[in-house]
Amino acid sequence: MPQIHLLTAIVIIVLVAAVVAVLAFVIGINHRKKIAESQIGSAEQEAKRILSDALKNAEAKKKELILEGKEEVHRARNESDREINDRRKEIQRQEKRMLQKEESYEKKFANLETKEENIEKKNKKAEERLAEAEAVKKSQFDMLERISSFTTEQAKEYLLSNLENELAHEKALKIMEFEQQTKDDSDKLAREIISLAIQRCAADHVSEATISVVPLPNDEMKGRIIGREGRNIRAIETLTGVDLIIDDTPEAITLSCFDPVRREVARIALEKLISDGRIHPSRIEETVEKAKREVDATIKTEGERAVLEVGISGIHNELVKLLGRLRYRTSYGQNVLNHSLEVAYIAGLMASELGLDPTMARRAGLLHDIGKALNHEIEGSHVEIGVDVARKYKESETVIHAIAAHHGDIEAKTIIACLVQAADAISAARPGARRENLENYIKRLEKLEEVASSFEGVDSCYAIQAGREIRIMVRPDVVNDDKMTLLAREICQKIEDDLEYPGQIKVNMIRESRAIDYAK
Template sequence: MEIIIALLGLAIGSGLGYYLGTKVLNKTVRDKEEDLESRIQDILQQAKDKKAEAEADARQAASKIIEDAKRNGENIKRKKIKEAKDLYNKKKSEFDAKANRRDQQLKNAENKAKEKENQLRQEEGKLKKETEANAKLRQQLEQKIQDTTAKAEAMAQQEEQFRFALEKVAKMSAQEAKEELIKNMRDKAESEAIALVKDRIEEAKLTANKEAKKIVIQTIQRMAAEHTIENTVSVFHLDSDDLKGQIIGREGRNIRTLEAATGVEVIVDDTPEAIIISSFDPVRREVCRLSLQRLVADGRIHPARIEEVVAKTRKQIEEQIMEIGQRTVIDLNIHGMQPQLIRMVGRMRFRSSYGQNLLKHSIETAKLCATMAAELGLSPREVKMAKRAGLLHDIGKVSEEETELSHAILGMKLCEKHGEKAPVINAVGAHHDEVEMKFIISPIIQACDAISGARPGARREILESYIQRINELEQRALSYDGVQKVYAMQAGRELRVIVEADKVSDQKADELSFLISQQIQNEMQYPGQIKITVIREKRAVAFAR
C-alpha cells in the first residue's frame, strides 16, 4: 500500500513538475520572441532611414550629373556647330576651287577645240588644192604614158629595121653574132683570170713574211692549250673507282644535282681513281672539290645532302676569301680599309689576268709602287698611298656588279664608294689613261702595273679572252625572263640554262633555247659550235613536324 501511495505521489509530482517546467519554458520563449521582434523592428527602421538617406544622396548626385551633362552638351554642341561651319567653309572653298579649275579647263579645251577646228579648215583647204593639183598631174602623167608608149612602139620598129639592116651588112644572123660575142668574152675572161692568178702569186710572195708570222702565232696559241687546261680544270682523286658510281647516282641524279648547285662540269671518264672538275671560275671549282671531299668522307651522297654540303662549302670559301684579304693587307701593313674592299682583295686569289694570278700581281705592284715612291723621295704618307693604290688598282676585275664600265673606272667608283682618299681613287682610275692623272702617285701605279705584267712569263693573252667570252655567254643567257642560273660547260662549248618551272613552260623552254642560240650566233664570235641546253625542273618540298 505504501508502495502504491509512493508511486502515486511520484506520478503526481512528475506531472506537476512537467507542467510547471513547460509553463516556465513557454514564458521564456515568448519573452525571447518579443525581444527578437523588437530588434527586427529596430533594424527595419534603421534600414528605412538609411534607404531614405541614400535616395536623397542619389537624387542629389543625379541632379548634379544632369546639370554637368547639360553644360557639357552645350559645349559639345557649340563645338560641333563650329566644326561643321569650318568644314562647310572648307568644302565650299574646295568646291569653288575645283569649279574654277574645271571652268578654266573647259575654257582651255574650248580654245584648243577652236584652234583645232581652224587647223582642220586650213588643212581641208590645202587638201582641196593638193587634190586639184594631183588631178592635173595625173592627166599629165597619162598623157606622158601615152606618148612614151607610142615612142616605144616606134623605137621597136626602128630596132627591127636596124637589126635587119645590120644582119644584111654583117652577112650573119643575130644568133650567130651572139655566139661570136660570147666566145670573145670567154677568151677575154680567161686571160683576165690568168693575169689575176699571177698577180695573186706575186702578192703572196710579197706577203710571205706576214703569213709566216701568222703561222707562228697560231702555233703559239695551240701550244697555250695546256696552260688553259691547267687554269680551267681541277682533278679530284678517289681512293677507289667504286666511288664513281655513288657520285653519279641513280640515273645520274647526284652528278646533275652537283653540277646544278656548283655551276661546274663534273667529268667521270676512264681515268683511274680520278674525277675531272671543269669550269672557267676557280671559285666554283674549289667549291665543287671541297664539297666532293666532304661527301666522299661522309659516305652519304644524295641530292638533298649534296645541296646542303655545297651551301656550307660556299660559306666556308667566303670566309676563306675574307681571311686571305685580311692576311694580305696585314702583310702589306695597310690599315683602315673597308671590309668590302678586303673581301675583294681576297677574291683576287681565285682570279687570273692574262694567265697571271691577280692577287700576286696586285701584291707585286703594291710593293713596286712603294719602292718607286720611296726612291723618288716622296713623303711616307704618299708612299703608303702608292702601296694602297697598287694593291687596289685591279679591284674592278673582281667586282660582282654587272656593268659595261672598264675595270679601271669600275675600280675607281668602288674605291670612292668605300671611302678611299682622292689620290688612291685617281690612281686606280687613271692606270690605263681612262681619266686624267691628277696626283704624283698616278703615273707610279701605271708604270708598276706595266712592270709587273710585262716581265717575261707573267701573262698570256688567251686565258683572259677565254674567260671574257665565257662570262659574256652566261650574261647573255641570264638576260632572259625566267632564267634562274646559267653555267658554261666544256670550255664554252655547252651552255646549261636552268629556268624557273613556274615562269617557263615546256614550250617556252624550247623557244628560249632557240632564241639564245640565235642571239649568240648573231652577236658573238666563237670557234666551232655551242650547245644550248635549257633545264626545267619542278620540285615540290614539304616538311612534316
C-alpha cells in the first residue's frame, strides 16, 4: 500500500510540474509577442524617418548637381569664347604676315625686273666691247705679222716651243703614272729585278762562289778517281750531287756545285779517298757518309760557336743548325755567318749606346739572314723564309719584325728593327766587306760619279753609302721641278746600261733655289 501511495504522489507531482511548465511557456510566449510587436512598431517609425531623411538629402543633392552643371556649362562657354578669340587673333596675325610677304615679293619682283633690264644693257655693252676686242685683236695680229714677219706656221712653232715646260710636266706625270702602275704589279716586277740583279752582281765572282779545288799528289790519281769506264767519278757525282771537272790543270780537280754544303761534303770525301788510296764505289759510298756526318757536326759546332760568341741563349736547336749552315753561304763573296755575327755586334753596340736591350738587338742581328740557309730549298725570298722559320721556332715578335724589315720590305716600327737595318747596311756597304778590292771600289765610285756628271744641268754629284746612293745637285736655272723626274730616270737608265754593281743604286736629286740681294 505504501508503494501505491508513493507512485500516486510522484504522478501528481509530475502532472503539477507539467501544468506549471505549460503555464510558464504560454506566459513567456505572450510576453515575447508583446515585445516583438513593440519593436516592429518602432522599426516602422525608424524606416519612415530614414526614408524622409533620404528624400530630403536627394533633393538637396539634386539642387547641388544642377548648380554645378550650370557652372560647368558657363565655364566651358567662357573657355570656348576665349579659344575662338585666340584663333581669331592668330588668323589676323597670319593675314598680316601674308600681306607683308606679298608686299616683299612684289618688291623683289620689281627688283628682278630692274636687274634683268640692267643685265640686258650689260650684255649689249659686252657684245659691243667683244666686237671691239675682236677688231683690236685682228688689228694686233695684223700688226704682229707685219712686225715679226712670222707666218701662221712659224707662230705655231713659236707657241709650241713656249709650251715645252708644260709638256715636260705632262711627261713627268705620265712617268709617275707608269711607275705607280708598275708598283701595282710589284710581285712580278720584283722577281724580275731580283733575278736580273743576281745575274749582274754574281757574274764576276760566280766561279769563286761555286767551285772548290782539290789538290792531287800526282796526275795518276786522276785516272784512279775516274775509275774503270768512269764508275768511280759517276759514283762520287751521284752520291754528292757535285760535278767533278778533270781537265789539263796539273795535280788538281775542280768541284762545281751551287750548294756549298754539298761541295764541302764532296771535298772532304775526295780528300779522304785520295789520302786512303782505296777508291771504288763501296768505299766511295762509305767515305761520303762519313763526310756528311763530319759536315753536319761542323755545322752544329759553328752554330753553337756563333751563339756563344754573341752571348745569347734560348735559341732553338734547329735555328742553331741553320746558323751553322750559314758558314757555307756567301753573299757577293761575303761569308753570311761572319756577316751575321758582325751585324749582331754592331746592333748590340748601338743598342747599348741608346740605352736599349743589347741582347735582343744581338739576337735579331744574328738571325736577320737566317733565311739564306734555306733559300734555295724553299720558295720565297730569304726575308720571307727567315720570318717563317723564326715564327716556327717561337722567336719573339721583336726579332721576327726585325727580320721582316731589315731590307725595307716593310716599314720598321721598332728601334731594334731600325738598328738591324743600319747594322746590315754598315756591314755590307763598308769597303772590303764584299769581294772587291779598294782600287776597284774607288774606280766603281768614280765611274758612278762620272756617269751622273755627264748630263746637262748637273752641278755636282757624290757617291755615298759605298756606292749604294748617288746624290746629285742640279742647277735650278737649267733643271726645273718637272724635268728632275725625267733627268733622274735618264741617269738611272744610263747607270743600268753602263755599270755593273751589286744590289741597287738610289739616285737622289736635289734642286735648291736661292735669292740673293743687297741692302744699300
